[in-house]
Amino acid sequence: MTNATYQVKGMTCGHCVNSVSTEISGIAGVSDVQVxxxxxRVTVTSAAPLDPATVRAAVDEAGYDLADA
Known part of the structure; x- marks a missing residue:
């Protein structure tokens, strides 16, 4: 298992948290998302390290921005 933490910009409420969690949880290999x-901060637990572009695409789909590392 691998943990990675990302910074997401634009979240302001519980709906934001649910949207981001749902999209990131849909990535193959992700077992847990804590927002x-x-x-x-979003901490993602996955079976293997995730491609940052995949995480960025999921966050974008939710309507938010992944901060540059």
Whole structure:
């Protein structure tokens, strides 16, 4: 298992958290997504390291922006 933390910009409410969680959870190999609304941090647990472009696409699909590392 691998954990990675991302910074997501634009989340302001519980609906935002649910949207981001749902989209990232749909990525193959992802087993858990934890979103901290206050900080904008999203911690993803997956079977193997994820391609950052895949995570960015999921966050974009949810309507938010992945901060540049």
């Amino acid at each position: 901290d609304l206050a900080s904008g």
